[in-house]
Structure formats: C-alpha cells, structure tokens
Amino acid sequence: MNIIKSVTVLAGALVAATSVAVSASAAVGGDHHGGFVPVRVSTAAPQADVLASGQTLKAGQSLRSRDKRFQLVQQADGNLVLYRGKKALWSTAAPGAGAYSVMQADGNLVVYSKSHTPLWQSNTGGHPGSQLAVQNDGNLVIYGADRKSLWSRHQAYGELAAGQKLTPGEGVRSASGAYTLLQQKDGGLVLYRNGNEAIWSSGTTGPNVYAIMQADGNLVQYQGNRAVWSTGTGANPGATLAVQNDGNLVIYTTDHRAIWASRK
Numbered sequence: 001m002n003i004i005k006s007v008t009v010l011a012g013a014l015v016a017a018t019s020v021a022v023s024a025s026a027a028v029g030g031d032h033h034g035g036f037v038p039v040r041v042s043t044a045a046p047q048a049d050v051l052a053s054g055q056t057l058k059a060g061q062s063l064r065s066r067d068k069r070f071q072l073v074q075q076a077d078g079n080l081v082l083y084r085g086k087k088a089l090w091s092t093a094a095p096g097a098g099a100y101s102v103m104q105a106d107g108n109l110v111v112y113s114k115s116h117t118p119l120w121q122s123n124t125g126g127h128p129g130s131q132l133a134v135q136n137d138g139n140l141v142i143y144g145a146d147r148k149s150l151w152s153r154h155q156a157y158g159e160l161a162a163g164q165k166l167t168p169g170e171g172v173r174s175a176s177g178a179y180t181l182l183q184q185k186d187g188g189l190v191l192y193r194n195g196n197e198a199i200w201s202s203g204t205t206g207p208n209v210y211a212i213m214q215a216d217g218n219l220v221q222y223q224g225n226r227a228v229w230s231t232g233t234g235a236n237p238g239a240t241l242a243v244q245n246d247g248n249l250v251i252y253t254t255d256h257r258a259i260w261a262s263r264k
Helices: none
Strands: 026-028 038-040 062-064 070-074 080-084 087-091 100-103 109-112 118-121 131-134 140-143 149-152 155-157 171-173 179-183 189-193 197-201 209-213 219-223 226-230 240-243 249-252 258-261
Touching: 062 131, 070 131, 171 240, 179 209, 179 240
Parallel strands: 155 171
Antiparallel strands: 026 038, 062 070, 070 080, 080 087, 100 109, 109 118, 131 140, 140 149, 171 179, 179 189, 189 197, 209 219, 219 226, 240 249, 249 258
C-alpha cells in the first residue's frame, strides 16, 4: 500500500474581518473543556466570506467565497452545508428546524438547535478570536488569532460523529495534533503518528473507497455500494469514533462505553 507521507490542509489567504458590535443578549456557547456556557454573540450580518468571532449564521444566511464559486449555507432544516453551485460538498449532518451556527468567542464553531442544544461542533475551543473562512479553493478553514489553521472540512478535529464520512484525502486529527486518521486515495484507512509513521491500518485497498461513521454505530468503508471493511459495531445508534491523544482509535456509545478500539 502506498502510504501518504503527509497530510496537507489547504489554508489560502486569510480575509480580514470587520469588527462588529456585540449584542446585549446571550446565546448558549461552549468552553474548551467540552462544557457549554453562556457567550455573547453578534447580531450583525456575517461579512461575505468570513464568520468572525462572536457572529451567528441564522437560517437562510450564508457565506460566499471571494470568487463566488462556493457558498456555505445555514439551511432551514438545520444543516450547515457547503455548496459549489448546486452540488453539496460538505455538511454537518445535523438537521433540526430552526438551527443556527455560532463562531464562538472561545474559537469553537457550534451548530445549535432552536432550543440551544448543541448539534455539531468543530472542537476548536480554547482559541479565542478565531474565525471561519470560506476560501476560493473550496475549503472551509477555522483560523486562530495567530492565523494558524485549527480545523478544515478536509481535516476533522478529534472525532467522527454519527453520519459523518471521510472521502479520499480527508482525515480526523487528534486534539493534540500528533495523530491523524486518514482515508487514503489508495483505499486504506490509516492512523499516522506525527504525520509520517503509520501505526494502524484497516488493510483495505482500491479506488474510490470512503469511510462513514454510520448512524447505527458501525464504522464502515465502502467502495461504491459494497462494504469492504467495518468495525462490526452496529446496533449502537449515535456512537462516535474518537482519535485520542494516546494514539488509540476508540468507538464510544452515547453513554460513553468503549465498544471498539484499534489498540486492545
């Protein structure tokens, strides 16, 4: 198997955001420890291609890349979706009528339900002043105040939630940044340490293979409609795959039970 030696996140140019006023009303937000605390959000409309710290994307609102080819839409059904024309390229897979997205002051991008329950998050808390950019290369990137990329749609952060998938070239990185689970273009699902040392693999090969954390709790690789590998953890709705800082891949149920691990 041809091991990819590095994972590259396409950063592109950072667009300067216009400062906005902070409203007196508060929305529910999150801290970098995983809890959710009140944070103040802006009522100002997002600025074109950037969702700045504290800003909210409401149903029907969108961000558009500078070249106008890519659009990130907060849909009325609750999904946050990136489009190229009419083709959906990426989504949070977190539906719920009335949902909205917040680029929180702590650096976490969170999709909330109408009742302020978190439905999806980028897990990038602990980086105050971060902002989300829709780039001309079709990438979504969260940049810290120091202009370093913290998250992109090609590089998930920490976990693969129910319903989310990895297409060839996409990966999930541990919170520490030391470990990356990559769905390779040669078909292999490979865990790397420090970007170039493969420490685990699904052993699969072939073109057009993708991995999905199914809603039933099973992590499956498909080639077309044919399953080529799985963890065999179905019948656990809502389970999540975690890429841990200790280098272990673990699937957890909604009540936090470990039901599968790459390292026993």
